Amino acid sequence: MSRVGGEPAKAAPSGPVGPGAGAEPSDLDLVRGIKAGDEGAFEKMVQRYHTRVYSLSYGVLRNAEDAEEATQDTFLTLYRKIGTFDESKKFFSWFYRVALNQAYSRARRRRPALTVPIDDYLPKFASDGHLASADFSDWSPSIEDDAIARELAGRAGEFISELSPAYRDAIWMYDVEGMSTADVAETLEISIPALKSRLHRARLYVRERLSAISKLPAPDGAPK
Amino acid sequence: MSDWTCKQVILDLLIEYEDGEMESQERVLFERHIEMCPPCVHFLTTYRATGRTLKLLKPEEIPADLAQSVLAFVRARAGRKA
Numbered sequence: 120m121s122r123v124g125g126e127p128a129k130a131a132p133s134g135p136v137g138p139g140a141g142a143e144p145s146d147l148d149l150v151r152g153i154k155a156g157d158e159g160a161f162e163k164m165v166q167r168y169h170t171r172v173y174s175l176s177y178g179v180l181r182n183a184e185d186a187e188e189a190t191q192d193t194f195l196t197l198y199r200k201i202g203t204f205d206e207s208k209k210f211f212s213w214f215y216r217v218a219l220n221q222a223y224s225r226a227r228r229r230r231p232a233l234t235v236p237i238d239d240y241l242p243k244f245a246s247d248g249h250l251a252s253a254d255f256s257d258w259s260p261s262i263e264d265d266a267i268a269r270e271l272a273g274r275a276g277e278f279i280s281e282l283s284p285a286y287r288d289a290i291w292m293y294d295v296e297g298m299s300t301a302d303v304a305e306t307l308e309i310s311i312p313a314l315k316s317r318l319h320r321a322r323l324y325v326r327e328r329l330s331a332i333s334k335l336p337a338p339d340g341a342p343k
Numbered sequence: 344m345s346d347w348t349c350k351q352v353i354l355d356l357l358i359e360y361e362d363g364e365m366e367s368q369e370r371v372l373f374e375r376h377i378e379m380c381p382p383c384v385h386f387l388t389t390y391r392a393t394g395r396t397l398k399l400l401k402p403e404e405i406p407a408d409l410a411q412s413v414l415a416f417v418r419a420r421a422g423r424k425a
Contacts, residue, residue, distance in 0.1 A: 162414060169410045178400035187406060191416035198417050241354075242386070248348025250382040257385040259392035272399035294397040319358040326386075326393040 146210035153201050165194055168211075171296075172218045178295050179222035179280065180229075181273055189225050193218045212306035215298075219288060226280055235281045237320055240327045258333030271329055278328040282321060289314055290321035347376050349383050357390065 144152070144163065152160025172193050177186035196217050204213050243251040262268040279287055285307075292303040293314075304314045347356070352373065359365045360373050377383050406412070 161417075165410050165413050165417075169413055170405050173405050173409055174401050177402040183402070183406070186402070187409060187412065190409065191413050194413045195417050195420050198421055244348070244350040248350040249380075250349040250353070250386060257388055259388045262392055262396055268396060269399055272396050275393070275396050276400050290397070294394055295400045297398075315358055315362070322358075322390065322393055323353070325397070326390050329393060329396065330389060 147206060150201060150204060150206065150210055153198070161198060164197070168214065169194070172214075175215070175218050175291070175296060176222045176225075178276060178291065179219070179226055181276055185225060185229070186222075189218075189222045192225070193221045196221060209302070209305055212302065215292065215306055216288075219291065223280065223284075223287075233281050234283050237282060237286055237324050240324045241320065242323060242327060256330055256334050258330060261333060271333070274332060275325050275329060278325055279321070282324065286317050286321040286324070289317040290325070293318055294322065347372065349376075349380060349386075352376050352380075352383055353386060357387070361390075 144160070146164075146167075149160045149164045149167075153164065169190060173186055173190045176189035176193070177183065180186050180189060193214075197214060200217070204210065245251055262271060279290055282290075288307060289303060292298045292306060293300065298306075300311050300314055304311045307314065309317075356365070356369070356373055360370065365373060377387060
């Protein structure tokens with residue numbers, strides 16, 4: 120086993136022609152190579168993105184074997200469907216959606232799809248606009264314990280998988296995968312303000328669900 | 344406490360504050376509300392803890408031979424050498 124690295128290797132900027140001698144090919148260079156039947160281009164694409172796809176798949180599926188199979192399926196889809204990729208778009212945005220769909224498709228086969236209405240899990244406020252008493256619990260110290268933190272992360276993953284794709288994909292890409300707002304917005308084909316709105320609501324939802332399973336008594340002096 | 348309600352702070356302003364994109368005057372008002380409002384302190388703490396928890400969804404390790412297994416899988420399924 121090897122450690123998962125940070126960002127994938129940076130490719131050279133996309134250009135209308137292949138890379139010069141010694142330069143790393145861009146994603147677009149590799150896409151064109153794969154379309155032309157260049158087996159080496161496909162191998163390079165696998166080398167460039169397999170850890171990223173596995174990481175994403177693992178986050179959705181929470182199981183190493185399923186994550187490996189989802190990664191294989193994702194690259195098979197890439198190989199078969201590369202002809203449908205619009206070269207005016209950013210490759211990774213397209214490929215990320217392919218990977219995400221593969222992982223969630225596998226997750227749905229494992230358990231029935233269930234989409235929850237996000238509004239049911241947003242924080243509750245009194246009529247004067249102040250937080251209702253149920254929101255006083257602070258479970259954050261419990262994540263200092265690594266085992267508890269990982270258990271909560273697993274539950275958070277389950278909660279996210281119950282969201283509609285609009286919210287699910289936003290929180291995965293930004294909070295779990297650490298993509299930039301610009302890249303996520305481009306992948307989802309929405310504006311940055313719209314992304315932030317989705318992201319915030321998805322975070323509020325996950326916080327609420329985690330709070331519900333970590334409920335502690337209200338602190339002294341808090342309204343009951 | 345500022346004139347803002349918890350509802351405004353949490354639903355409308357929190358993400359701007361956390362992104363560091365809030366203007367300084369608004370930031371002062373936001374922080375004044377938080378300082379005077381224990382429920383919002385707890386809310387902010389757990390909101391941030393949620394973000395830290397989500398980072399744990401990434402695997403610590405990947406299979407060492409993953410790239411080779413992907414290539415073998417695609418070659419077998421694609422019907423020709425990939």
